[in-house]
Amino acid sequence: MLELINITFNADNDGQEKEIIKDISLKVEDDRFTVITGPNGGGKSTLAKIIAGIEKPQSGRILLDGRDITGLSITDRAKAGIGFAFQQPVRFKGLTVLDLLKIASGKPIKISEACSYLSEVGLCAKDYINREINASLSGGELKRIEIATILAKDPRLAVFDEPEAGIDLWSFQNLIKIFENMQKSVSGRSIMVISHQERILSIADEIVVLANGQISAQGSREEILPTIMGTDSAVGSCGMLEKEAKSNG
Amino acid sequence: MVKLDEIQKRLMREVADLHEIPEGAYNFRANSQLAGRSTTANIDIKSKEDVSGIDIIIKDGTKKESVHIPVVLSESGIKETVYNDFYVGEDCDVLIVAGCGIDNCGSQDSEHDGVHRFFIGKNSKVKYVEKHYGSGDGKGKRILNPVTEVYMEENAAMEMEMVQIKGVDSTERTTKAELKAGAKLVVHERLMTHGEQKAASVYDVALNGDGSSADVVSRSVARDSSYQKLDLCILGNAACSGHTECDSIIMDNGRILAVPSLEANSVEAMLVHEAAIGKIAGDQLTKLMTLGLTEQEAEEQIINGFLK
Numbered sequence: 001m002l003e004l005i006n007i008t009f010n011a012d013n014d015g016q017e018k019e020i021i022k023d024i025s026l027k028v029e030d031d032r033f034t035v036i037t038g039p040n041g042g043g044k045s046t047l048a049k050i051i052a053g054i055e056k057p058q059s060g061r062i063l064l065d066g067r068d069i070t071g072l073s074i075t076d077r078a079k080a081g082i083g084f085a086f087q088q089p090v091r092f093k094g095l096t097v098l099d100l101l102k103i104a105s106g107k108p109i110k111i112s113e114a115c116s117y118l119s120e121v122g123l124c125a126k127d128y129i130n131r132e133i134n135a136s137l138s139g140g141e142l143k144r145i146e147i148a149t150i151l152a153k154d155p156r157l158a159v160f161d162e163p164e165a166g167i168d169l170w171s172f173q174n175l176i177k178i179f180e181n182m183q184k185s186v187s188g189r190s191i192m193v194i195s196h197q198e199r200i201l202s203i204a205d206e207i208v209v210l211a212n213g214q215i216s217a218q219g220s221r222e223e224i225l226p227t228i229m230g231t232d233s234a235v236g237s238c239g240m241l242e243k244e245a246k247s248n249g
Numbered sequence: 250m251v252k253l254d255e256i257q258k259r260l261m262r263e264v265a266d267l268h269e270i271p272e273g274a275y276n277f278r279a280n281s282q283l284a285g286r287s288t289t290a291n292i293d294i295k296s297k298e299d300v301s302g303i304d305i306i307i308k309d310g311t312k313k314e315s316v317h318i319p320v321v322l323s324e325s326g327i328k329e330t331v332y333n334d335f336y337v338g339e340d341c342d343v344l345i346v347a348g349c350g351i352d353n354c355g356s357q358d359s360e361h362d363g364v365h366r367f368f369i370g371k372n373s374k375v376k377y378v379e380k381h382y383g384s385g386d387g388k389g390k391r392i393l394n395p396v397t398e399v400y401m402e403e404n405a406a407m408e409m410e411m412v413q414i415k416g417v418d419s420t421e422r423t424t425k426a427e428l429k430a431g432a433k434l435v436v437h438e439r440l441m442t443h444g445e446q447k448a449a450s451v452y453d454v455a456l457n458g459d460g461s462s463a464d465v466v467s468r469s470v471a472r473d474s475s476y477q478k479l480d481l482c483i484l485g486n487a488a489c490s491g492h493t494e495c496d497s498i499i500m501d502n503g504r505i506l507a508v509p510s511l512e513a514n515s516v517e518a519m520l521v522h523e524a525a526i527g528k529i530a531g532d533q534l535t536k537l538m539t540l541g542l543t544e545q546e547a548e549e550q551i552i553n554g555f556l557k
Contacts, residue, residue: 052539078541090536093496094468094554103550104540153540 002028002051002157002190007060009046020046021057022213028157030190033183033203037196038210039232044194045087047210048161051192052084053077064157083155087162087194089146092133097145100133104152117148120181122174140171147178158182160193164200172199179203198236201225209233253277253284253321260321260350263382275317276303278331280324292316292343302332302364305345309338309370317346320363325355325389330362339370339402348380351391351417360392367398369405369432377409383416390418397424401432403458411438413448414556422450430458430487438467439556442475442503449478456489456518465493470552471503482510485518495524498555 009021020043028034036044049055051062053074062070069080078084092100101114115125121144131137133145143163150158163179164172176199182191183203193200201207207224209217211233217224228234253261257279274292277285281301288294291311295304305316318333335345353359369375383391399407405428413420426434434454442448454463463483471477483491495507509522529551537547 054535054539074535074538075541075543078539082539084539086532086536088532090530090532092533092551092554094557095550096554099550099554100540103537103542106541149540 001030001063001065002192003063004047004051005061005063007047007050007057007062009043009050009055009057011046020213021050023060024210024213024215026208026215026218028190028192029206031187032190032205033179033186034190034192034206034208035201035204036192036194036208036210037201037228037233038216039196042211043213044210045161048084048159048192048194051157051159052082054084078153078155081156083150083153083158085146085150085158085160085163087165089142090133091135091137091142095133096130097133097148098129100145100149101152104149106153109152114152117151118145120151121145121148121178123148140167143167143171143175144178147175154189156189158189158191160191160195162194164195164197172197176200176203196233196235198229198234201228201234253279254323256323256352257284257321260323260352260382260384261319263384264321264348264350264380265317265319265346273315273317274305276305278318278320280322281327281329289314297332300332301329302334305333305335307335307337307341307343310340311338312342315344315346319347320349320361322349322351322353322359322361325353325359325387326357328358328360330364332364333366335365335367335369337367337369337373337375339372341370341373341375343374344376344378346378348378348382349393349395350382351385351393353383353385353389353391354387355385356388358390358392360390360394362394362396364396365398367400367407369399369401369407371402372404373402373406375405375407377407379409379411381413381417381420383418385416391416392419393417394421395423397422399424399426399434401426401428401434401461403429404431405429406433407435409434409436411436414439414441417448418444418446420446420448420450422448424450424452424454426452426454426463428454428456428458428461428463428489431460432458433461434463434465436463436465436467438465438469440467440469440477440479441472441552441556442470442477443472444475445473446475447477448475449480451480451482452493453482453484454491455484455486456491457486459488459517461487461489463489463491463493465491467493467495468497468555469495469505470498470500470556471505472500474502476504478506478508480508480510481522482512483520483522485511485513485515485520487515488517489515490519491521493522495526497526498552499526499528
């Protein structure tokens with residue numbers, strides 16, 4: 001279980017200090033698929049980065065399975081069992097998909113294992129395994145490879161920062177399927193997704209609404225989703241386009 | 250024939266990936282002496298009579314054969330210039346592996362200047378791999394100044410892999426190529442400098458025939474207080490296509506001057522150059538750290554991948 005206790009984070013905004021996260025306390029239970037939603041600028045991505053250790057909060061504590069990890073570096077948090085998928089996956093000239101999957105799993109892995117991670121995210125392994133993670137990959141392909149690195153790492157808590165950002169609608173349909181599969185096999189771990197996509201919210205076990213740096217609502221999907229439908233916190237993809245993508249896909 | 254000692258064997262492994270005597274033709278040179286030679290029915294190697302060096306003569310139609318010509322220097326204070334000429338016949342398909350390893354534990358400079366000339370016949374395919382490596386902790390400098398000249402006949406194809414990753418204090422690399430119609434040249438250069446090292450790499454590729462093409466890509470890393478100058482020039486003198494790319498990572502107090510240049514002397518020439526220099530991106534480090542690597546391990550992985 002991940003526990004955030006009284007987390008506060010301020011960012012420097014043109015010389016003025018701005019409160020991004022205001023004294024948040026939150027528990028992310030095991031075996032749960034939790035979605036953090038809320039309007040843009042509400043502090044969602046910052047919260048995800050604080051959990052991964054990329055941003056340091058001014059105050060508060062973070063506990064993973066009861067252990068205080070507040071002072072741990074990004075590397076040590078990764079070793080402690082936290083995985084983080086970037087909103088904008090990083091490109092590496094020269095590093096191949098296989099290289100990255102090997103690094104992610106932290107041990108030498110067989111090609112067949114690497115291939116199984118790629119298949120899980122809907123990529124044909126033999127086409128991708130030796131591809132460089134460079135500008136020749138599309139946004140959708142990069143997103144899937146990013147998710148495959150999390151599968152290879154197999155963390156106790158996987159945090160996905162807006163997985164749907166920057167990908168086309170066709171890729172989005174497939175992405176939802178990947179998350180549906182993850183939700184079914186979440187047992188023994190927990191998954192936290194930052195998203196305001198209705199399709200992702202509709203497979204959540206737990207929904208947390210973050211607005212203006214504070215938690216405005218938290219509860220089960222059945223409880224929360226009806227109250228946020230049609231707002232900034234639960235955005236549907238365009239119906240027409242979605243239909244078109246389905247008929248083409 | 251000279252028997253190789255352990256240092257020389259290690260250098261041989263670094264520059265030619267050779268653990269055993271290779272199959273095919275070879276010529277080993279150790280501390281300015283011939284240390285071994287083998288020829289085949291199709292590949293002959295002869296010592297030059299006027300200057301130091303060898304002629305490698307590959308018969309027309311030679312396919313799937315290789316030539317290894319590694320050089321090692323393990324004595325301090327050697328300074329040598331060697332001329333090696335490769336005459337590749339028509340319709341060949343061969344692999345040529347050259348390389349020089351210097352181990353200098355002494356106080357005098359060691360220098361090997363290799364001048365390699367390739368005359369590649371019509372329709373022949375050559376893959377050329379050249380590795381340079383230096384080791385030893387003496388005060389004497391390890392200096393390598395390779396000159397490579399390539400003359401390609403119609404429809405010849407050459408792929409060059411030039412690698413200098415470690416331990417060479419000073420290097421001036423000069424590569425010249427002239428291509429006739431339909432000839433194709435692909436160059437991948439990998440360069441890493443550290444400490445106080447200085448490296449210059451100059452390419453001058455002339456596309457003289459219609460349908461000729463060149464792709465010259467240099468990736469380099471300058472660490473510590475090292476300096477690199479990369480000067481990649483393609484001349485388009487016909488209906489040809491050329492591309493040069495210098496892509497560099499700069500670290501610590503390293504400095505890089507990248508000068509990609511193009512000269513078009515025909516309206517049909519299509520030439521492109523790209524150059525980029527930058528430090529390792531912060532989000533690259535962060536990504537690998539979220540996968541459990543330390544900052545230093547992440548840096549190594551990024552550089553290894555970049556120079557692969």
